[in-house]
Structures are given as structure tokens and as C-alpha cells.
Amino acid sequence: MTLAPKNNLTTLDLGLAWHNRFAQLGPRFYTPLAPWPLPAPYWVGRSASVARELGLNAAWLNSPELLEVLAGNQPLAGTQPLASVYSGHQFGQWAGQLGDGRAILLGETAGLEVQLKGSGPTPYSRMGDGRAVLRSSIREFLCSEAMHGLGIATSRALCVIGSDAPIRREMVETAAVVTRVAPSFVRFGHFEHFCHHDMPAQLKVLADYVIDLFYPACRASDKFAGNPYAALLEAVSERTAEMVAQWQSVGFCHGVMNTDNMSILGLTIDYGPFQFLDAFDPSHICNHSDTQGRYAFNQQPDIAYWNLFCLGQALLPLIGDQALALEALESYKTVFPAAFERRMFDKLGLADASASTADLDRALLQDVLQLLAQEKVDYTIFWRRLSHASAAANNTLVLDLFVDRAAAEALLLRYSERTKLIPRGLTAGLMLKNNPKFILRNHLGEQAIQSAKEKDFSQVNTLLMLLESPYEEHPGFEDFAGFAPDWASSIEISCSS
Template sequence: MPTPLPAPHFIAASQPAAALIGLTVEDLARPDFVEVFTGNKVAPRSQPLAAVYSGHQFGVWAGQLGDGRAITLGDIATPTGPMEIQLKGAGRTPYSRMGDGRAVLRSSIREFLCSEAMAALGIPTTRALSLTGSPQGIARETLETAAVVARMAPTFVRFGSFEHWASQGREDELRTLADYVIGQFYPELAGEANPYAALLAEVTRRTARMIAHWQAVGFMHGVMNTDNMSILGLTLDYGPFGFMEAFDARHICNHTDQGGRYSYANQVPVGHWNCYALGNALLPLIGEPEVAEEALAVYRPEFGHQMDILMHGKLGLQSTQDGDAKLFEDTIELLQANHADFTLFFRLLGDLQVDAPGQDEPLRDLFIDRASFDAWAAIYRTRLRSEHSVDATRRAAMNLVNPKYILRNYLAQTAIEQAQNGDFSGVHKLLAVLEHPFDEQPDNAAYAELPPDWAAHLEVSCSS
């Protein structure tokens, strides 16, 4: 059961997420909703639960884990199927271990904003319904205040949910879980000759697609442990995440990850590794290792296919031609060599005119080595001419896939510091901006600027 917090108060809610379950922001701001979504009261038909799971953390088997501060209230029927509601930070559970079961305002704001930012970017993700706070002190590196995020997903079952039963040799429970997931979320697989191998293959495909979308917008999860991997291929558990700014494929967004296991470049192979961990867990049901290997073999082709589609879109290319893969590689190498801002580069690229070389500012200004940009731009223009690309048409298409607004760390930090002083207007404003990441929003152009110098010193860790 949730543990009540003193004097809970409403901070924010997501209108698009609320609409999924037939509510409004005004509903969620009502005192009775605040009580329920903080965990101070339990709704009449709710049967709260915390789930057990195990997993690999930073590549090392960690044994039993579980919902240490997440409590699922139940699910709500929606036109697209059941949606579970879960409170993060609602108090201790049987799986809290040495933790207090709480979440602090700082990390809760980050999870709330990023969940909805990712949804607006079109990336598979759990959703954030509401954010509430309390003056209750929570001890981390310093004394902070408590907050609760009400988040939603069709299910919060993870790779680690399967690893838990497999590691204990409890095949009956493993089969029960797999049959539940197939029956509820992959019913089309039930008739397959080997439904468990089919499940592994489909989850592997979804994971590959999700990570391709991460790479395409420069999102870094930060803690890709197997217990943070959704069985539905959703982005799950927003902790020390980050969006790429000055491009560096080796960038590590999690200060705790000193070995760089979860760097931007490593997300692709780690996603594959995690699918192998799921395959090992499902092996007692699948049977032959070769069958599991065949299911897992879909990862790299699926990732490559998705990245090809996404990169064609980001560069405004309408056709596929020989040499495109080389162009994509050269683009990333150019960004790497100059540490150009990832988001601004692709957004400003839409303004490039095919027949106006020498008029590429402010895009060109992102590069230290202007000559290298000019050389790349000449090749890019040749490629655009080969398909008779029209500037205005291409710009409109590129602006639909290259966001102008992302949740930069310094924007989140500014909103957090305001909120810690009792002013939640920064959270509301940032949420409103991030709900429309592809729009120009002239009044909010400051939210799309390069980060200030002080932002380089921000560090995000697993402490939350």
C-alpha cells in the first residue's frame, strides 16, 4: 500500500496523457485526485501492488530487485486497451531493500517532462499523467523534498520480470508470465508454432526500433539495465537520461556510469545484449538455443532498416540511392569532428538551399572547421539535385521529423530550481513547449538556443 505524504500539492499534469484515460488537467488538480495520485488515499476499486523482478545492472547479475518505490494502482479501460497507473515515489514496498521508497522533486520533474517530451517526439514511451509534491524532507546528497509521478503504460513488465523466474528455475511461473504477456499484448503470436520464440523475436524487433528512434533524436537513456527494459519496447524508467548537444558518440549522460557502458554509441549493442538476456530467460520455454538465436537475429537488420528510414527523413531525402549509407556516415563523422549541436544541425539543415552555396549561415556557424562543412555540403547538394529536391517541400518535410525543441539539461535544471523555490511556472512552460517539439513557436525560440556555458558543468547520476 502507498504511504501517505504530508500536505500533498498539485504541481502539473499532462493534458495529452490525461486524455488517454478520459481525464483533464483540471480533474487531476482537484484535491481528491491529488490525494489518490500521491498515494494518500486508495480509490475504491484499486488493489495496489508492487512487482518483483531481477536483472543485470551495468552488465552484472544483480539478483532480485523489484518495485522499490513504484506502486501500481491498477488499470483503466481505454479505447486502445487497458492502461496501468503506477505511482513512483509513493513509499516503501517489500522490494525497497535499503531505500526509503521515495522520489525527490528534482528527478520527478525530469521524468515527468521527459516522458511527455518523448511521446511528443513520436518515440515509444511510458507516459506521465501527473506530478504532485510534498514538503516532506527526503535525504539524498542533500535534504530535498518529496514528489510523486503518476505514470502510465499498458504494462510495466520488464525483461527482468522474466529473468527473475528463470534464474530461480521456476518454469511454471515463467510460463504463466509469458502466457499473460502474449495473451494480453501479443495475441497474434498465440497461434505460432513456438509462441515463446515469436515473442522473443517481436520484443527484439520493438527494442531495435525504439533504440533507432533514440539514436535519431540523440536521446541517451543512461541506465539500460535489463530491469529497465520494457517487454513492449517502450522507453521505461527515466533516471540519468540526456539529449545529445555538442555531438560526441562517446558521450556518457550518467555520471555514475564511469565505464561508459551506456554511452550514446553503446546503446545499440547494449540493446542487443539485453535482448540476449531476455532470450536466455525464455530459453526454458523456447527449447532449442538455435531457435532463440534465430529470434534474436532480427535485431541488427531491424535496427539498420529503421535507422536508414530515419536518416533519409532527417536529411530530407525522398529516394534511396547508392552512396546514401556513406553520406550518413560522413554526416555523423562531420558532427563528431566538430562537436556540432546535434539538434540544431538537423533543424537548421532544413533551411539549406540547393542552389545557394555560400549562404549557409547560421548552419555553417555550428562548425569549427568551416571548410569541412563546405565540402560535406557540396556533396549533400549534389545528392539533393539528383532527386530534383525542392527547397520548400524538403524543408517542410524535414521540420516534421527534426525537432526544434528537446529537453536540454539546462532547461530542466532551470525549471527544477524554480520549482524548488515554490514556483512551478517553469515546469508548466517547458511542458507546453515540449508538447510541440516540431513547431516553430516564435515566442519560445529561446528554448531552442545553444546551452549556456554553465550547462557544461551539469551532472546527472542515479541518485533520485
């Protein structure tokens, strides 16, 4: 592949202390590679919150110099750009070698790796051209920050930069680059790559790197004494369980849970055909490329375990004992349901939930979810209205969501009987902290995208502001918390999204 020349460019120094620990793993892990230049870049959206996390002076967020750097047009002092290689299972099938097909890792600062996504072709680009489009870039930028605002483990996004450079997908669109950050972008697929290609030395180097940086307690595990790799598998299983429980509690559909899209740190990464549920439909498929429904909303917990099993197979040469690997995976089966119940009981305001009330609470939760599914009630609006109803002791707005009012009244009566001994303020306070008013609905994202295509970025910025604090009321922005319009159901999102 012929790479774009990067000659006679001035290196910008942002005053950040950069590390390149991933680059020190060795040449089998990546290809050194500078990002491709992006012509005539312009700012689309920026997160001051992420800038603070990076220790980046806020003044840089308005500077033409930083714009050029994050567009790939100017080198950044202290960084060592590269594209990493990995493999993976896609839609349940072994896909072979993959890798950063459109992402360049600049390096690590303030404990966060910084990537440019959409920064041009790499040796691991397949059918794509290494560029990202404005549409998908805005979606990833907003959803990364929305998930963080919800308290869900996720990569973050510093900014979106656009360009009028044409990019062909299903149609000709314009180019964009997202600057995204995370403690690490190592995936299950990295381990699969070195296992599948019979590279035990590199597999061990990678596992030791992850353990030493992110899971040091695995070295001193009592349960897996002397086997930090089994302890790593268990720790990743538990983090993944917690993450998926978070997804299910807020109605988030990832859309493409391939093993190469699964973070070794239990972070939500790679926002493509995602969606937050409007109507509660447990079998909803948000990805139009997913013709078999493998990644339907209610399949996500099982798919996460399937992916962890693949990770276990990749780590088996290091663990050395199949029974031990299976034991390490078992924790997922207890951590996920416990984490999901805990979050759902918080959504119900059950501040006194305990082992003594567990059976009653589970039955109540199951019946609530069943009625929501039967009537396809808007998931987010139901929980938010229930939160306010608990505070005001008035169920009218909740009942208005149901056609079968009698069934809803009976269920709400059971709920009030369950919560009558809990101080009302305690119940409502817990609920309002766990039932967001604002989520990134598909139609809101689409409206922001259409405005951005006309160089109007006001809705991107408004959504960012609301999604950064989704549990607040934000008076005057009620339209962003309303029901999805009828046309929203016609929005198609696929793996190209």
C-alpha cells in the same frame, strides 16, 4: 517491514473502469500494498493529454480529491494496489532480486496501467527509502512527455505531486510522486526473475499473459509455428530495435540500460540519468555512476542486443531450443540498422531514398556524422538549421556552426547535389517533421527544477507545452531552443537522478 496504516479513509470514485489483470497472475508476482501517505501535497505539473488518454474528466486535474489520491493519501475505487517483483542485470552483472522499490501499480484503465512512483517503501526497496525527490520526478515527468512529443515509444506521465517532506539523497531534498502510465510495466527482468529462481510455471504464466494481451500474432507465427515464445522473443527484439533507432536519431542517452529497465513492449521507461546530446559526441557518457562507459551513447544499440540476449536466456525454458532462440534474436541485427537509416535519411530530407541510392546516402550520412563529431557541433541545432536551409536554399546559419568552414561547405555541396532532383518543399517538409526545434536539454530541466523548489512551476508548464509539440516553431520561445550555456556541462546526473 511495517507499513503505514490506511484506516478510516474515504474511497474516491473517478468513474473509470478499472481492471487488475496483472494482479490476477498470482501471489508470486507481487505484494499487495497501499501507497504511503504524502504530507501536505501540492500540484507541480499535469498533462491534460494523458488525462484524455485515461478518459479522466479534465475537471479532476484541478481537484483536491485527485491530488490526495495520487499522493497516496486516499484509496481509489476499483484499484488493487501492488508492488511487483522482478530481477535483473545491472551494469552487466547479475543483481538478483529487485522489484518495484518505490512504485505502486494501482491497476489498469483505458488500456493503460497506472503507477505511483515515489509512493513509499515496498518489500523490494533496497538502499532507497521508497520515496522519490522533486528533482528526479520533474525530470521523469517532462522527459516522458518530451519523448512522446518526439514520436518515440515511451511510458507517459500524468502528473507530478510535490511535498515539503524531507528526503535524504546526496543531500536533503523534498519528496514528490510521479503518476506514470503505460500499457504495461513488465520488464525483461520479470522474465529473468522466474527463470533464475526456477519457477517455470510462473514463467509460462507471465509469457502467456504478455503474448495474449500484447503480442497475439505470436500464436499464429508461420516462422515459429507452434512456438509462440520464440515468436515473442523476435517481436520484442524488433520493437526494441525500433526504439533504440529512435533514441539514436534524436541524440537521446538513456544512461542506465539495465535489464530491469527494459520494457517488454519496447517502450522507453525509467527516466533516471538520461540526457539529450548538446554537442555531438558519440562516446558521451551521461551517467556519472557509469564509470566504465558501459551505457555511453554509441554503446546503446549493442547494449540493447546484450539485454535481449539475457531475455532470450530467460525465455529458453519455454522456447526449448537454443538455436531457435538465437534465430529469434537475429532480427535485431537487421531491423536496427534499417530503422536507424530510415530515420536518418528522413532527417536529411531524402524523400526518394531507395535501394538504388542506399550506398550514396549511407556515405553522405556517415560523413555528416563524422564532421559533427569532429567539431562537437550541437546536434539538434544543426539538424534544425539544415531543415530551414533546405527550405530557403541558404546555408549561412549552418556554416556558422563549423570552425572548418571549408569542410562544411564541401559537405553541403555534396548534400545539395544529392537533393537537387527532390522538390525543395518536399525535402524541407520531411526534415521539419523529423528534426525537432525543442528537446529537454539538461540545463532547461535544471532551471525548471530550481524554480520549482521555490514553488514556481511556470517553467515546468512552459517546457511541457513546448515539448508536447517539439517540431512546431513556437514564436517567442527561441531561448528554449538555443545553445546550452557553458555551465550546463557541469550538471552531474547519476543513478539517483
